[in-house]
Amino acid sequence: MARGTFTGGIHPYEGKELSKDKPIKIVFPKGELVYPVSQHIGAPAKPIVAVGDHVLTGQKIAEAGGFVSAPIYSTVSGTVKSIEKRRLATGAMCDCIIVENDEKYEEVEFKPLKPYEEMTAEDKIAAVREAGVVGMGGAGFPTAVKFSPKEPDKIDYVIANCSECEPYLTSDYRRMIEEPELLLEGLQIAVSIFPNARGILAIEDNKPDAIAKFKELTKDIDNISVKPVKTKYPEGAERMLIYAVTGREINSSMLPADAGCIVDNVDTLCAVRRAVMEGRPLMERIVTITGEAVENPQNYKVRIGTNYRELLDDAGLKCEPAKIISGGPMMGFAIFDLDVPTTKTASALTCLTKDEVAALEPSACINCARCVEVCPERLVPKNLADAVEHNNEKAFLDMYGMECCECGCCSYICPARRQLTQLIKGMRKIQLGKRKK
Ligand code: SF4
Ligand code: SF4
Numbered sequence: 001m002a003r004g005t006f007t008g009g010i011h012p013y014e015g016k017e018l019s020k021d022k023p024i025k026i027v028f029p030k031g032e033l034v035y036p037v038s039q040h041i042g043a044p045a046k047p048i049v050a051v052g053d054h055v056l057t058g059q060k061i062a063e064a065g066g067f068v069s070a071p072i073y074s075t076v077s078g079t080v081k082s083i084e085k086r087r088l089a090t091g092a093m094c095d096c097i098i099v100e101n102d103e104k105y106e107e108v109e110f111k112p113l114k115p116y117e118e119m120t121a122e123d124k125i126a127a128v129r130e131a132g133v134v135g136m137g138g139a140g141f142p143t144a145v146k147f148s149p150k151e152p153d154k155i156d157y158v159i160a161n162c163s164e165c166e167p168y169l170t171s172d173y174r175r176m177i178e179e180p181e182l183l184l185e186g187l188q189i190a191v192s193i194f195p196n197a198r199g200i201l202a203i204e205d206n207k208p209d210a211i212a213k214f215k216e217l218t219k220d221i222d223n224i225s226v227k228p229v230k231t232k233y234p235e236g237a238e239r240m241l242i243y244a245v246t247g248r249e250i251n252s253s254m255l256p257a258d259a260g261c262i263v264d265n266v267d268t269l270c271a272v273r274r275a276v277m278e279g280r281p282l283m284e285r286i287v288t289i290t291g292e293a294v295e296n297p298q299n300y301k302v303r304i305g306t307n308y309r310e311l312l313d314d315a316g317l318k319c320e321p322a323k324i325i326s327g328g329p330m331m332g333f334a335i336f337d338l339d340v341p342t343t344k345t346a347s348a349l350t351c352l353t354k355d356e357v358a359a360l361e362p363s364a365c366i367n368c369a370r371c372v373e374v375c376p377e378r379l380v381p382k383n384l385a386d387a388v389e390h391n392n393e394k395a396f397l398d399m400y401g402m403e404c405c406e407c408g409c410c411s412y413i414c415p416a417r418r419q420l421t422q423l424i425k426g427m428r429k430i431q432l433g434k435r436k437k
Contacts (some may be wrong), residue, residue, distance in 0.1 A: 002112055002174075002346075003205055003228050003229055003230045004202070004227055004228075004230065004243075004244030004245050005229060005230035005232060005235070005244050006231045006232075006240040006243045006244050006376055007339065007376065007378065008373065008374050008375050008376040008378065008408060008409065009186070009232040009233055009234060009235070009240070009374060009376050010232070010233050010240045010360065010374050010409045010412055010413055011231075011232060011233070012233055012329075012330065012412055013167060013169075014167050014206070014428070015167045015168040015290065015291075015292075015329075015350075016167070016169070016170050016173070016206075018168065018290050018291070018292075018294070018297040019168075019170045019288050019289075019290045019297040019298060019299055020170040020173055020174075021425070022170075022174070022296075022297065022298050022299055023174065023178065023299070024174050024175075024178055024286060024299050024300070024301050025298050025299065025300050025301070025314075025318055026300070026301045027300050027301070027302060027306070027310065027311065027314055028103070028105075028303075029075075029076065029101055029303055029305070029306040029307070030101065030103070030310060031100070031101060031307070032081060032098050032100050032101065032307075033075060033076055033078075033098070033099045033101055033303065033305035033306065033341070034086055034096045034097075034098055034305050034307070034340075034341035035061060035062070035072050035074070035090055035096055035097045035098075035304070035305045035341070036086070036088055036094040036095070036096045036341065036343060037062050037065075037072065037095045037096065037097070038094050038095075038130060039070075039072070039134070039140060039304075039343035039344045039345060040069065040070045040134040040140040040141070040142055040344065040345075041068065041134075041139065041140050041141045041142070042065070042066060042067075042068030042069040042070070042141075042142060042145075043065035043066035043068065043069040043119055043391060044065050044069070044094075044095065045062035045063060045064055045065050045069060045070065045071055045072045046063050046064075046065050047061065047062045047083055047095075047097055047098065048060065048061065048062060048063050048413070049061045049062075049080045051080050051081065051082055051083065052079065052080060052300060053079070053080045054078070054079055055074040055077065055078060055079070055080060055138065056074065056077045056106050056108045057074060057075060057076055057077050057105050057106060057108070057283070058073055058074070058075075058107050058108040058110060058280065058281055058283060059073060059074050059108050060072070060073050060281070061073060061074050061080070061097050061099070062097060062140075064129070064132075064142075067145065068142055068145055069142065070129075070132040070133070070134050070142045070344075070376055071130070071132040072097070073161055073281040073282070073283055074099050074305075075283040075284065075303035075304050075305050075306075076101040076102070076103075076303060076305075077101075077102050077104050077105055077106040077107070078099045078100045078102040079099065079100045079102070080097060080098070080099055080100075081098045081099065081100045081299060083095065083096070083097050083098070084096065084098065086098075086340075086341070087337060087339075087340055088107075088340055088341070088343070089308070089326040089340045089341075089343070089346065090326075090333065091333075091335070091336070091337050092235075092375065095406055096341070099305070102195040107155065110182050110277045110278055110279045111278075112127065112149075112276065112277060112278060112279040113126065113127045113130075113276075113279060114351055116276065116277055119276070121152070121192070121193040121194075124147075124189060124192070124193055124276050125147045125148055125193065126144075126307060127275045127276045127279065128143050128144045128146035128147060128245045128272055128275050128276065129142070130275070130281070131271065131274070131275030131279075131280065131281040131282055132281050132282045132344075133268060133271045133272055133275055133282050133424060134282070134345070135264070135265060135268055135345070136265055136267040136268045136271065136285055136344055136345060136347075137161060137236070137265030137267075137268065137345075137347070138159070138331065138345050138347060140273050140343075140344060140345045143171060143264065143268060143271075143272060146257075146262060146264070147190070147193050147219075147262070149255070149257035150257075151257075152193065152194050152195065153194070153195050153196055154196075154257075155194040155196065155197045155257060155260055155261070155262055156196060156197060156198070156246075156260040156261070157197060157198060157200055157245065157260060157261045157262070158187065158190045158191045158194065158197050158198075158199045158200070158204065158261075158262045158263075158264070159199075159200050159202055159241060159245055159262070159263045159264070160186075160187045160199065160200065160201045160262055160264060160266065160269055161202060161236050161238075161241055161263050161265045161266070162176055162183075162201050162202055162203040162204075162207075162210065162214075162238060162266055163202055163203065163204045163235045163236035163241060164204065164207075165228055165232070165233045165234055165235040165236040165268075166233070166234075166236070166327070166328035166329075166330055166331055166332075166347075166348075167233070167328050167329055167330060168288065168290045168291065168328050168348065168350050169288050169290075169327075169328050169347055169348050170288050170299055170312070171266075171267070171285075171286035171287060171288045171299050171347055171348065172265065172266040172286075173207055173210065174286060174299045175266050175267060175270060175286055176203070176210040176213070176214070176266060177209065177210060177213070179270065180213050180217055180381070181211075181217070181325070182270045182273055182274075183201075183269050183270055184201075184206075184214070184217055184224070185223060185272075185273045185277070186264075186268075186269030186270050186272040186273035187199045187201065187264075187269050188221075188344060189222065189260065189276050189277075190264060190269060190272055191223060191224065191271055193274065194262070195241070197223075197262070198223040198224065198225070199223060199224040199225075200224070200225055200226075200227050201214050201218070201224070201225070201226045201227065202227045202229050202241055202244070202245050203226060203227070203228055203229065203417070204228075204229055204231045204235055204236075204300065205228045205229065205230060205231050206231040210213055210224055211228050211256040212285070214226045226353055227244075227245050229241070229244045229245070230244070232407075233263060233330060233407070233409065234330070234331075234376060234405065234407040234409065237376070237405050237407055238256060238263050238405075239251075239376075239377075239405060240376050240388070240405075241263060242256055242259055242263065243260050245261075246259070246260075246261060248260070248261065251403055252402050252403050252405075253374065254424075257264065257331070267285050267286060277374050282344060283303060283304060284298055284302060284303055284304060285301075285302060285304060285342070285344065285346065285347075286300065286301055286302070287299070287300050287302045287311060287346055287347065287348060287349070288300075288347065288348040288349075288350075289311050289312060289314075289315040289322065289348070289349050289351075290348060290349070290351070291324075291325075291349075291351035291352050291353075292352065292353045293317055293319050293320070293321035293322075293351035293352060293353050294312075294315050294316065294317060294318070294349075294351050295315060295316030295317055295318045295416050296315050296316055297315060298314070298315050301347075302342050303373075304341075304342055304343060304344055304346075305342065305343075306341065306342050307338075307339060307341060307342075308326075308335075308338045308339075308340055308341070308342060308346075308349055309338040309339055310337050311342070311349065312338060312349060312351070317351065317435045319353060319411055321351035321352060321353065322351060322352060322353060322354040323351075323352045323409070324336075324338070324350070324351050324352075325348075325349070325350040325351075325352065326340075326346065326348075326349060327346075327347055327348055327350070328347070328348055328350055329350055329352065329408065330408040330409075330412065331406070331407070331408060332348070332350060335349075348398070361417055362416060362417045362419055363416045363417060363418075364416060365416050365418060366415065366416055367382075368415060369382075370413045370414065370415065371409075371410035371413060371414055371420055373413075374409040374410060374412075374413045375407065375409060375410055376405070376407060377397065377403045377404060377405060379400060379401070379403060379404060380399060381404075381410035381420045381421075381424065382410075382418075382420070383395075383399055383401055384396060384401045384404070384420070384423075384424050384427075385418060385419075385420045385423040385424060387399065387427075388401075388402070388423040388424060388427045389423065389424065393427070393430075393431070396427050396431075397414070397431070401424060401427060401428065401431075402428060402431060404421075404424045404425070404428060405426070406420045406421060406425050407421075410424075
């Protein structure tokens, strides 16, 4: 089968060998769990518990704050200790519900909305909404909203984004290897919501065992197939993946649904399966703790709200990291405080050593055009960055700066180590703010 791909992109050091063969390890949190009311795109959730309340594992503690929002559930049993502002991995302060874990893990009784065979598409979407499922690949867009496009009959493909192109990350890979049925059933449920859709598992070809496993599992399923995609960063970016799988193109002002596609990441589809079939809310995810500074890189099954420090304490450090990144080195962001909670979108903690970071000192542009060659959006990053440095918003917009997907390829390839992505990202943020106003 031909491998799908896109123009541009890079082949960074993968770093996946550090953790890819480590089976998922379950960790039980100690002490308090912290639940930010904003861990998704859209309106913050509204707390429905008070300080002193006893809560159970799986009990709703915050209601969705609007149509584009998601409820939040306690992932342990215990007592609501406070509702206060806490710092998140992004550095932002956010209202959080703090639950003191009693370490008994007493659960509410989970039950599906209806027997699966009796469920309509609307019932399935309602179950996903009620469970607080959001895009767990990093975007945090509420999945029920994604499953509710204006014209559901025009959706041709539901794509399971199994590429995991971000260096170092192996959480999706471990899910695929250890719980393939969970993912496949999640995809089947998502496909069943759209009358004319078929499902595609898009898997990078550096995961041949996952490709073989899903080919075997889907060989008798008519409307689901496996599409190997070329191992190249950012293959898993939504626009690149849609192009690689279907040949269809979208720009920054379009949604995947405008091209007849719905794209969901691995953990998200597993959460969809649990929500619809078991009535279980989103309470856990797989997080990779990795990097050359980590003693035992691991993939953890984490109860959302667990402190990052607890995970790193378990994995251990063999040297002081020069840089700790929430996520991977391409799309993640540096964090300076480990006392922050894991959220629905927390995929990894990457601890880099001094040597890796030392190579990143910027110098003057040498006009080599390598940033142009690798840009998957076919932009001219050098000129965009120049426009930002001269505060020339018009030139930035005229050169389609808003089409940047912030993949980081230009910064990665630049021999002068210019902070191209950071500059472009900053200007995009300003422009997006203006659009909102
Ligand atoms: S300009 Fe944007 S899309 Fe192009 S390589 Fe740089 S970060 Fe990626
Ligand atoms: S890759 Fe760096 S040095 Fe080369 S043209 Fe782009 S900005 Fe300039």
